[in-house]
Amino acid sequence: xxxxxxxxxxxxxxxxxxxxxxxxxxxxxxxxxxxxxxxxxxxxxxxxxxxxxxxxxxxxxxxxxxxxxxxxxxxxxxxxxxxxxxxxxxxxxxxxxxxx
Numbered sequence: 001x002x003x004x005x006x007x008x009x010x011x012x013x014x015x016x017x018x019x020x021x022x023x024x025x026x027x028x029x030x031x032x033x034x035x036x037x038x039x040x041x042x043x044x045x046x047x048x049x050x051x052x053x054x055x056x057x058x059x060x061x062x063x064x065x066x067x068x069x070x071x072x073x074x075x076x077x078x079x080x081x082x083x084x085x086x087x088x089x090x091x092x093x094x095x096x097x098x099x100x
Contacts, residue, residue, distance in 0.1 A: 002050075003050055004049075004050025007050065008048045008049075008050065011048055012026075012031060012048065015031055015033070015046065019033045019034075022034040022035065024043060029047070029048075030045045030046060030047050031045070031046040031047075031048065032044070032045055032046075033046065
């Protein structure tokens, strides 16, 4: 049995019970439920996985979703990738070879 299979089944049962008649079914390992979207019922698709690396420093600690950093994994910002002069030259050569 795959890691987390029993836990996922337990969570699925909780979701089924919580949504009752609004639980639509399962397709392609995804759970579908109906939810109110301001007067209109829409379907919500839920995918259950058991991650190799738990979110948060300690898997048993709760997370403060109100104060999450912009980048959850490191808490640091990433610089936007920049095209190097070598890459620009390669693109120029390819375009010339293609006659573009």
